[in-house]
Amino acid sequence: MSSILIAEQILNGLQFGLMLFLLAAGLTLVFGIMDLMNLAHGSLYMIGAYLMATLLAATGNFWLALPLAVLATALVGLVLEVALMRHLYARDHLAQVLATFAVILIADDLVKMIWGPAPLMLNAPPSLAGPVELLPGFYYPAYRLLIIGVGLAAAIGLYLLVTRTRAGMLVRAGASNREMAAIMGVRVQRLFMAVFVLGAALCAVAGALLGPVLAVEVGMGENILILALVVIVIGGIGSIRGAFVGALLVGLVDTAGRAFLPSLLNAVMPLNVAANLGPALAAIAIYLLMAIVLIAKPTGLFPARG
Amino acid sequence: MSGLPPRLLRALPWLLLAVAVALPWIAQALDQVFYIGVARRILIFALAAASLNLILGFGGLVSLGHAAFFGVGAYGVGILMVEGVRSAWIAWPLAVLAAAAFALAIGAVSLRTRGVYFIMITLAFAQMVYYVAVGLKTYGGEDGLNLPGKSQVGLGIDLSHDITFYYVVLALFAASMFLLNRLIDSRFGRALIGVRENESRMEAIGFATYRLRLIAFVIAGALAGLAGVLFANHNSFVSPVVLHWTQSATLVIMVILGGIGYRYGGLYGAATLLLLEEVLSMYTEYWHLALGVLLLVVVFAAPRGLAGLLTRKSH
Amino acid sequence: MALLAVERLSKRFGGLVATEAVSLGVEPGGVHALIGPNGAGKSTLINQLSGSLAPDSGRIFFDGEDITARAMHERVARGLARSYQITNVFKRFSALDGVALAVQARSGSSLRFWQPVQRERALFDQAAAVLDRVGLGARKDTPAAALAHGEQRQLEVALALATNPRLLLLDEPMAGQGPDESARMIELLGQLKGSVTLLLVEHDMDAVFRLADTISVLVYGRLIASGPPAAIRANEEVRRAYLGEEEVTP
Numbered sequence: 001m002s003s004i005l006i007a008e009q010i011l012n013g014l015q016f017g018l019m020l021f022l023l024a025a026g027l028t029l030v031f032g033i034m035d036l037m038n039l040a041h042g043s044l045y046m047i048g049a050y051l052m053a054t055l056l057a058a059t060g061n062f063w064l065a066l067p068l069a070v071l072a073t074a075l076v077g078l079v080l081e082v083a084l085m086r087h088l089y090a091r092d093h094l095a096q097v098l099a100t101f102a103v104i105l106i107a108d109d110l111v112k113m114i115w116g117p118a119p120l121m122l123n124a125p126p127s128l129a130g131p132v133e134l135l136p137g138f139y140y141p142a143y144r145l146l147i148i149g150v151g152l153a154a155a156i157g158l159y160l161l162v163t164r165t166r167a168g169m170l171v172r173a174g175a176s177n178r179e180m181a182a183i184m185g186v187r188v189q190r191l192f193m194a195v196f197v198l199g200a201a202l203c204a205v206a207g208a209l210l211g212p213v214l215a216v217e218v219g220m221g222e223n224i225l226i227l228a229l230v231v232i233v234i235g236g237i238g239s240i241r242g243a244f245v246g247a248l249l250v251g252l253v254d255t256a257g258r259a260f261l262p263s264l265l266n267a268v269m270p271l272n273v274a275a276n277l278g279p280a281l282a283a284i285a286i287y288l289l290m291a292i293v294l295i296a297k298p299t300g301l302f303p304a305r306g
Numbered sequence: 307m308s309g310l311p312p313r314l315l316r317a318l319p320w321l322l323l324a325v326a327v328a329l330p331w332i333a334q335a336l337d338q339v340f341y342i343g344v345a346r347r348i349l350i351f352a353l354a355a356a357s358l359n360l361i362l363g364f365g366g367l368v369s370l371g372h373a374a375f376f377g378v379g380a381y382g383v384g385i386l387m388v389e390g391v392r393s394a395w396i397a398w399p400l401a402v403l404a405a406a407a408f409a410l411a412i413g414a415v416s417l418r419t420r421g422v423y424f425i426m427i428t429l430a431f432a433q434m435v436y437y438v439a440v441g442l443k444t445y446g447g448e449d450g451l452n453l454p455g456k457s458q459v460g461l462g463i464d465l466s467h468d469i470t471f472y473y474v475v476l477a478l479f480a481a482s483m484f485l486l487n488r489l490i491d492s493r494f495g496r497a498l499i500g501v502r503e504n505e506s507r508m509e510a511i512g513f514a515t516y517r518l519r520l521i522a523f524v525i526a527g528a529l530a531g532l533a534g535v536l537f538a539n540h541n542s543f544v545s546p547v548v549l550h551w552t553q554s555a556t557l558v559i560m561v562i563l564g565g566i567g568y569r570y571g572g573l574y575g576a577a578t579l580l581l582l583e584e585v586l587s588m589y590t591e592y593w594h595l596a597l598g599v600l601l602l603v604v605v606f607a608a609p610r611g612l613a614g615l616l617t618r619k620s621h
Numbered sequence: 622m623a624l625l626a627v628e629r630l631s632k633r634f635g636g637l638v639a640t641e642a643v644s645l646g647v648e649p650g651g652v653h654a655l656i657g658p659n660g661a662g663k664s665t666l667i668n669q670l671s672g673s674l675a676p677d678s679g680r681i682f683f684d685g686e687d688i689t690a691r692a693m694h695e696r697v698a699r700g701l702a703r704s705y706q707i708t709n710v711f712k713r714f715s716a717l718d719g720v721a722l723a724v725q726a727r728s729g730s731s732l733r734f735w736q737p738v739q740r741e742r743a744l745f746d747q748a749a750a751v752l753d754r755v756g757l758g759a760r761k762d763t764p765a766a767a768l769a770h771g772e773q774r775q776l777e778v779a780l781a782l783a784t785n786p787r788l789l790l791l792d793e794p795m796a797g798q799g800p801d802e803s804a805r806m807i808e809l810l811g812q813l814k815g816s817v818t819l820l821l822v823e824h825d826m827d828a829v830f831r832l833a834d835t836i837s838v839l840v841y842g843r844l845i846a847s848g849p850p851a852a853i854r855a856n857e858e859v860r861r862a863y864l865g866e867e868e869v870t871p
Contacts, residue, residue, distance in 0.1 A: 230430070287431070488737070510671065510703060512784050
């Protein structure tokens, strides 16, 4: 197993992990601050990807389409928060599960109605279509480097927002103790709306950027929602730092698992067993990771709530 | 909402049972035998939902991994059948036992957590079972496993006969509901509800709450396994789709829709959801949208589910 | 022999020492009161004695048996029960149903899946008797959430009493009650004296000096004095630390 292969997989894991972080950050804030189990978070990711594909086709310019798609999705998020979500904050988790599950159903069909059932084409910008030579002999796709770059920038931006700004302080206060924050005069309704819309925007960035890498199709939200949930549980609900560490862990374990486990198993057990076991173990890897973390730290790595 | 008069409410399940018993005749008379299969499917999922209602509604445990036990039951009977064990008297108890064993293992670990962590860890375990099923290439893997027909019962009962199989399913469902109802009224049931209401106080008055929850979890898993056994026979096919997390979510949706912690919540929820699917898909290909809108209406108009809507006061 | 013997029990939360090498003994048949200023660690001690919190070190003996590692429900089965400072009842159950559960716990296995519990009249009769004893007999069919605060405190004691304890740990039973309700509670506790040993955590000095045979004083997690009421009242250190601020009628 060459070191180039390993380096490549690490970068892939990093890239996937950073995009997962964008999703997880929004999800963990919504869960941590508003105590809202939002299954429709994945739908916002899907909408972001679809809007990106459409805007890219309309404008022909990737760099113009991206911020427009994010803005449009943020708007969808705003409408969703005002029309539905704010009426769910006071309800119990199961009512929230039912309602947001309904949103998934509605969103999936609306997307099918507007764009049709077939997956959409979403291409990376031509300027980034080729590989970049990071080290002599080590090439890596330029587009994926962009994803890593944007992901890191977003992570730093979120970190600064949460730790250095007044708004961020309100967010952290809300995450650790909602009742206290409300008593101390935080304008809870505006804060909730802002957090939800921010989450929607982050989903859109992830959806738009991952579009060329993964498929843009109905149901893409459900697949990634599961991973985002695993991330925030590992990281600790309500913690952005936890979402970051959790996302990187999950991204790396999942990518490395799928890349290396089958061949690792091939080396130690008969071929037919490894052929069945390898991919299965790779897929299970992140769930095993979550189970292990929960056994050691039952409320996640960095629980925000006291 | 004032609900139904109590006598009508008590009679409702019996009325439904009467309709269910008469259904094959009605269907044949109306030349709509297709609906026997639909009703059978509803009964199977009603059983699965009722088993989830035991731990979710009465036990207060939100499990997002219940499809795992349903799937183990289905795969259990499927794998045994493909390997030559066709007798229902052997295969069905074995498959249900397997589901119970999985529930014991998964429950033993999961029940040490609480709240959203419990939800996630049950989900994780179910996902593991799903991926194992996908990895079972010898038994169909992702494409699923075709079964060479139905389980053999003997005694003149031929499950490949649609109506016969329907009555077998109905009988098993009715028996399970009867046993579940007795269980809820028993010492165990009251203790389980007590744990849902106030776990710390239950410990403080002398109940081993972990043990109570685990036993309930195993019973629920076994019943879900039975539903899975029937499902595999119903389709003569089993695939990892029944183990996907969206199936677990659907079961939870059925229970919430029907009414959490109401005796017939599982039945009402499963019947309503599946019937809506049938009816809506006849009128539009975008029936997910219609269903989603209806569910939203239920969330706000019937916060305690359909059973809650029918019941005048809190159970 | 002491019914409850505590040997150098210690518990810290990070930098905070909640319980510091506390040793005490509770003799059977009397009322032992535990007093101390707020934050002294009284509830933490009760939590360790009842089993909801594990100590860092030290041992707890109940009737000669080392119960330090025993789960809460196992201690209840052995006769050690508690009531809560913040009311912790079954809000949606009637008072009768809640207490019946406590009776159920100690009368046979709950792994019975077939017989309806409503048929066990003995269970409900015993529960009704306990409610009568605490003075809630007339309100037995009322949902706990609908009871007045004082009545809920009575239910608190009833739930613990229904487990047939030999030793009852009462965490501020008088909490939040007006003078009439407090007087009723003092009377009830006085009646329990003799049949049940009581370890009583309380702030209400009136009640404490009226009921207690022995008083232990806890300050910042340490036991600073233990003895009969007169000795405690006269103790200089106790006066400085705690009783100085209180109005104690001699």
